[in-house]
Amino acid sequence: MSDLLTYAYAVVRNAEGLREATAPLRGVAESPVSLLTDTGDDQLGLAVSHVPGQDFQEDALKQHLEDLEWLEAVARAHHGVIEALGERTTVLPLRLATVYLDDNRAREVLEAGRTMFAGRLARLSEHVEWGVKIYVESSAALAEPTVPAADLTPGRAYLRNRRQQQSVRDTVYQAAQKAAERVEAAGRRHASDRVRHRVQQGLLADAAGAVGENVVNDAYLVPLKRCDGFLADVAHAADGLDGVRVEATGPWAPYSFAMPLDESGGAAAAEGAPP
Known part of the structure; x- marks a missing residue:
């Protein structure tokens, strides 16, 4: 050999x-x-x-x-x-x-x-790939405990703060869902295809220098002539949504669309590639 x-x-x-x-x-x-x-x-x-x-x-x-x-x-x-x-x-x-x-x-x-x-x-x-990630700010940054009211026992103050934190988290995730819907609408207008990737967590998120929690990690296959319109729409996807950030990266070669999708939704491995 x-x-x-x-x-x-x-x-x-x-x-x-x-x-x-x-x-x-x-x-x-x-x-x-x-x-x-x-x-x-x-x-x-x-x-x-x-x-x-x-x-x-x-x-x-x-x-x-x-x-x-x-x-x-x-x-x-x-x-x-x-x-x-x-x-x-x-x-x-x-x-x-x-x-x-x-x-x-x-x-x-x-x-x-x-x-x-x-x-x-x-x-x-005549197509390129654009990545679109949506982040929400960390729960700790968004929901700092409030100062307990003087007329509340420590236990009641704790429960009130927990409810407030949960309310803030719910609100920001709803906002992220709204941003995702706007991005998907931009994709329907301008892109030929979309692939959903796993959100970045742990080492992957650290390596990417991400700030906040990644909740959407999608790739779009966009005709060259539609890139400007797609990016313009994505740039406004988080307008009016507190605690949400939308990030577009590219253009890339169409890595996410190179091979047919397997049953798990990921790109199928090329024959001869190591497992």
Whole structure:
């Protein structure tokens, strides 16, 4: 078995000058990026590079995925290649750390999925992804206990403060629901599709530098010509709603829409990708 594995970044729609534009790119482990083509249809390509097997074999990869510094470096390189390709053509991003034994196996997967890949690329053409997150301010910041009234016992004052805190929380979550409805309406007006992601909590929220509790984490597939209208509507989604913040990020390559959804509602893994 070779010491090197083939790391796949994205399926792409071949375009004039794309191979030459790909040549200077460096991907994961600073490896040169190249373009494999489908022998039966040179309109499709697969952007790949070669990575050390000792880092990407299944057992080693499972350990590396616990190393946030290593994972961030791989994710940045992966994203950088896809973004560079996306400036030249339509891209179908593959899952992080999608690896094959060699170029021949990678090309076989490209050829076997020819019809599906071509259909997905056609759907994503002239579209970009926008992420929309909705946050509510922390309950502690919104509902500081009030000073007990002099005529209340400590127990009654405590219960009154708890009721006030719950009332504030209820109000702000209702406001967040209203903001979510406004964002969804903007999506119906301007976007071609939407994917709901799990809200960011714990380490993910900390890594993102989030302020407040993330209650909505959606991705929208928006035609290029509708981006301005979509963003304008999203920018006003929290108008008049205290304690709610709406954040739009992008434009991104359409990561959330690259592969068909599986039964759990998440993007299905590409064949050959590690579990």
